[in-house]
Amino acid sequence: MTRKLVDIAKTIRSKNAGVDKITFDVIFQTEDEYKLVRDSGALTRETVADLYGISQNRITDFVAFDPAYAIKFSILRDRPSGSAGDPDIFGAQQYAPLMDIEVPSR
Amino acid sequence: MMRNSHSLFGGCWPLTLECEEPGERLGEYHFEKAAMKPVTMICPNGHLGFAPLKVESFHLGVAANPDYVAADSGSDDVGPVPLATDTSASPKNWQEHDLEEMLLAARKLGVPMIIGSAGDTGTNSRVDMYVEMIRAIAKRHGLAPFKLGYFYSEVDKDLIRKKIQSGDAIEGLDGRDPLDETELDASDHIVAMAGADPFLHLLEGGADVIIGGRSSDSAIFASAAIHNGYPKDKAYMLGKLLECASFCAEPYGGKETVMGTISPDGIDITAMHPDQRCTVASVAGHAMYERANPFHEYVAGGLLDMTNCHYEQRNEKTTRVTGPKFIPAKQMRVKLEGAGKVGERFVGIAGIRDPHTIAHVDQVMDWAKAEVLRKFGETGYELHYSVYGRDGILGAMEPKRDTPAHELCIVVQGVAPTSELAEELALTGTRQLFYARLPNVKGTAGGVSFPFDEVMRASPACRWTINHTMAVADGLELFPTHMIDIGA
Numbered sequence: 336m337t338r339k340l341v342d343i344a345k346t347i348r349s350k351n352a353g354v355d356k357i358t359f360d361v362i363f364q365t366e367d368e369y370k371l372v373r374d375s376g377a378l379t380r381e382t383v384a385d386l387y388g389i390s391q392n393r394i395t396d397f398v399a400f401d402p403a404y405a406i407k408f409s410i411l412r413d414r415p416s417g418s419a420g421d422p423d424i425f426g427a428q429q430y431a432p433l434m435d436i437e438v439p440s441r
Numbered sequence: 442m443m444r445n446s447h448s449l450f451g452g453c454w455p456l457t458l459e460c461e462e463p464g465e466r467l468g469e470y471h472f473e474k475a476a477m478k479p480v481t482m483i484c485p486n487g488h489l490g491f492a493p494l495k496v497e498s499f500h501l502g503v504a505a506n507p508d509y510v511a512a513d514s515g516s517d518d519v520g521p522v523p524l525a526t527d528t529s530a531s532p533k534n535w536q537e538h539d540l541e542e543m544l545l546a547a548r549k550l551g552v553p554m555i556i557g558s559a560g561d562t563g564t565n566s567r568v569d570m571y572v573e574m575i576r577a578i579a580k581r582h583g584l585a586p587f588k589l590g591y592f593y594s595e596v597d598k599d600l601i602r603k604k605i606q607s608g609d610a611i612e613g614l615d616g617r618d619p620l621d622e623t624e625l626d627a628s629d630h631i632v633a634m635a636g637a638d639p640f641l642h643l644l645e646g647g648a649d650v651i652i653g654g655r656s657s658d659s660a661i662f663a664s665a666a667i668h669n670g671y672p673k674d675k676a677y678m679l680g681k682l683l684e685c686a687s688f689c690a691e692p693y694g695g696k697e698t699v700m701g702t703i704s705p706d707g708i709d710i711t712a713m714h715p716d717q718r719c720t721v722a723s724v725a726g727h728a729m730y731e732r733a734n735p736f737h738e739y740v741a742g743g744l745l746d747m748t749n750c751h752y753e754q755r756n757e758k759t760t761r762v763t764g765p766k767f768i769p770a771k772q773m774r775v776k777l778e779g780a781g782k783v784g785e786r787f788v789g790i791a792g793i794r795d796p797h798t799i800a801h802v803d804q805v806m807d808w809a810k811a812e813v814l815r816k817f818g819e820t821g822y823e824l825h826y827s828v829y830g831r832d833g834i835l836g837a838m839e840p841k842r843d844t845p846a847h848e849l850c851i852v853v854q855g856v857a858p859t860s861e862l863a864e865e866l867a868l869t870g871t872r873q874l875f876y877a878r879l880p881n882v883k884g885t886a887g888g889v890s891f892p893f894d895e896v897m898r899a900s901p902a903c904r905w906t907i908n909h910t911m912a913v914a915d916g917l918e919l920f921p922t923h924m925i926d927i928g929a
Contacts, residue, residue, distance in 0.1 A: 346726070351518050352733040354778075354905040355615035362726055387838040395615075400735045402752050403725035409733035411616060413837070417520025419786060419856050419902035420825030422834050424520045432840050 340378065341434035343368050349430035354416045356395065357426035358409040359383075361433065369404035377438045378406055386432055479704035480669045482509035482662060483713070485543065486696055487685035489514035489556065490529065490536035495696045498687070498714035502698035503546045505713070509665045510547045512539070513658040513684055514571075515558020517905075521780035524562045525629045525903035531561060533570075540571065541578045544650065548584050555640060555651045555661050563632050563655025565595045571652045572925075579927050586928040587650060590643030592920045594632045594654025596777060596911075601625055604911060611777065611909045620777075620909050628779035628906040636741030636775070637676070638916030640664030646924055654920065655778065657740045658684035666703045677745040678765035679703045681738055682710045682724065689727035690717040707763040709755060721752040724760040741776070741916055743769040772912055775919060779907025783823070785863040789853040789871025789896040791889040798888055799845055801879055802828060805888060806851070808877035813870050822863075823856035823902065824870050851889070856902040867896040 341347065345364045352358035361378065363369040372378055384391045389410065397408040410429075417424045483502035485494040489512045503510075519530035529536070540556070547554035560567025572591050579587070602625060605611060611620035632655035641664045643651050653661065659680030666676035679701050682689055687697035690712035698713040710719045728747055729735030738745040746766040753761045793799055806826050813824055830846035832839035851874065855867030874889045882888065913919060 350731050352731055353615060354517050354521075354908050355617065356733050358731065358733050360726070360729060362722075386840055387835075388840065389838060396734045398735060400725070400729055402750065403722060403729060403735070405726065405729060405735070407729055407735055415521070415905035415908070416518070417522065418904045419783065419823055419854050420827070422827045422836060425518050428834050429838070432835070432838075 336440040337437040338440060339434065340372065340436040340438055343372060343438060347430050347433050349426050349428070351416055351426040352409055355412055356409045357412060357429050358396075358407065359430055359433065361406045363404040366404060369406075371441060372438055373399050373406060375438050377436050378433075380408070382436065383408060386436070477670060477705045479702050480509070480666060480671070481505070481507045481700055481702045482511055482665055482679075482683065483507045483698050483700045484512050484662070484683040484686045485510075485698040486512045486539055487688055488516050489539045490531035490561065491516065492696055493535050494539050494542060494698070495714070496542060498698040498717075499542060499546070501715075502700055502713040503550065505700060506550065507552065507700060509553050509555060509662075510543050510550070511555040511661050511665065511683070512543065512686070513557045513656075513661055514560060515563050515655060515658075516561055517778060519561055521903040521905045522900045524564065524632065524778065525780035525782050526901060527562070527564050527566050527630055529560045529562070529567060536560065536571070537574050537578070540574050544575060544578050544584075545582060547650070548587065553644065553649055553651065553665070555653070555665065557635075557640070557653040557656035557658065557661035559652050559654065562630070563594045563653070564630055565593045565654070568593055568652055568654050575650055575652065576927055584928055586926060588648050588924055589650045589652070589927045590646060590648030590922060590924045591652040592635070592639040592643065592654055592922040594635055594656070594920060596631045596633050596919055598625055598628070598631065601631065601777070601911065609912060611911050612774070614776070614908045614910060617908055620907060624906050625779075627781040629781045631777055631779040631907055633911070633919040634741060634776040634778065635920050636660045636916050637664040637667055638741070639920040639922050641667055642917060642922050643924065644668045646922075648924060650927075659738060659745070660740055662701065671703055673743070673767035674745075674765045675703055675708055677738065677740060677767055678747070678750070678762060679708045681728065681745060681747070682708060682762065685727060685730065687712060687714065687717055688730065689724050690714070690719050691723040692717065707761045709759050709761050711759040718758045719760045721754050721760055724762065725752050742773055743767055773915060774910040774912050775916075777907050777909050777911055779905070780903050781906045783902040783904055784856040784858050785860045786854060786856050786899045786902040787864045787867035787896040788899045789855075789867050790892055791851045791853070791871055791874045792892070793849040793851070793889050794847070795882065795884055795888075796847070797882055798879060798884075799847070799849055802831065802845070802849060802851075804879055805874055805877040809870050809873035812873040813866065816869055817866060821858070822866055823854070824866065825854040825856075826870075827852045853896075854899070854902070855896070860898070864896060864898070871896055
């Protein structure tokens with residue numbers, strides 16, 4: 336049995352972190368949901384790199400942030416925000432593929 | 442989430458940090474708990490000017506008699522165009538609306554008003570513009586005389602060039618190489634990111650209103666707390682929590698006022714809107730917003746370490762934060778932001794509905810690119826295609842690019858040194874999509890749809906040239922301060 340991340344997380348978002356990075360936040364309502372995903376192996380540096388088709392060294396940070404029940408990671412952009420051809424100046428829509436991640440139930 | 446728009450330090454500064462000995466810390470801040478009185482400040486807007494503040498919660502905040510009224514007005518989220526072309530991303534009347542609300546409230550309360558990163562970019566022209574707005578508002582309302590302090594943040598290219606030539610590296614952030622003279626020359630405007638020092642200097646000089654050049658969001662608020670004797674740990678944490686106004690509250694809703702209170706017991710953050718609350722989840726969630734890492738915030742002169750922060754619900758609308766630590770840098774470095782114009786830009790739009798053409802859209806674009814290549818050569822311009830309905834938003838990171846939608850929109854951008862060239866370039870790159878010679882296509886009367894048969898002038902193409910740090914002697918070095926009397 337699996338559930339999609341979009342059905343578990345309260346918030347899934349992406350946003351610029353400076354001009355060269357986009358940061359992603361996945362935030363849960365409860366500690367149980369947070370730990371379920373955190374410990375599931377479904378949302379890791381490896382799975383994110385695979386999903387977005389990027390090398391792991393473009394993921395500069397990947398942390399579990401207990402006080403907010405959040406998993407957070409950041410990706411280096413392939414060009415600075417707002418350069419001609421950058422389709423997402425704020426980095427605000429880059430999170431969508433995360434929603435379909437299948438999380439195994441315990 | 443675009444309204445909240447001031448990521449400052451997404452990356453890791455290559456700072457050399459030292460941990461202070463506990464004894465030194467006590468020596469610096471040898472205050473008796475009882476002697477420290479709480480200080481409150483309100484923030485009505487996370488990016489002043491970008492969208493107007495909401496007056497109801499602001500007036501509730503004013504009614505709570507804060508000691509300071511402060512807001513940040515800057516952002517690098519708006520892209521490189523405003524800095525490169527020295528313009529604002531926001532209409533003047535939105536900026537003036539918020540300045541007017543804040544100035545009238547602050548003068549009525551008789552407390553300082555502090556603004557950082559004037560006019561989105563914090564360039565000298567934006568500081569001057571805000572100073573003139575304050576002067577005009579004061580005159581219009583016949584306000585009693587007050588002292589206006591302001592400081593600039595723009596950095597002269599020659600100063601940076603001398604540093605590069607003398608071997609004093611301008612170190613890159615977020616994986617960038619050290620700055621070289623080529624990238625320096627490609628920059629049209631460069632601003633330095635102020636910490637608390639210039640604000641503090643002006644507060645100590647008796648400023649009633651401060652208009653700051655580019656500055657760290659948290660430093661705007663931290664300066665007021667430091668001015669009242671609080672240590673940097675708590676002061677910068679207060680700033681970190683307040684900087685985005687109601688983004689640290691729930692339910693979601695921007696541009697509402699929040700109040701922060703710093704006391705020996707911690708930092709209390711309270712939502713002013715009747716329907717919003719600052720909860721442990723919302724405040725902790727905000728601590729990680731718009732930065733690469735939730736534990737660290739770099740500012741001129743050091744690092745705010747939030748690793749051991751504790752969040753506690755005090756009442757329905759208020760959360761208390763304790764446990765932040767400020768780790769001073771061994772070497773004082775400030776962040777530099779620079780942007781430069783790349784060229785003039787025109788944009789074209791085309792649509793595709795034929796499934797065969799959709800399946801071979803790369804061939805269609807290759808045809809147009811080849812026509813551009815034939816006409817304009819290989820270099821001296823930029824031509825960009827975004828294919829909406831396939832991978833227009835994520836580009837190469839799109840996992841579903843092999844399953845495009847039933848209709849596609851192609852946005853074409855042509856960038857060239859002159860307007861004439863950019864227009865012709867974009868028009869060639871757009872119109873040749875129509876003539877693409879695609880084998881086996883049924884429709885032979887035109888390969889794409891056009892919503893209009895023209896290309897449109899867009900803002901110049903610009904890019905972030907500088908995201909670096911530079912060593913300075915002290916936190917005032919790049920930020921000349923001025924004090925003037927208004928209404929005298």
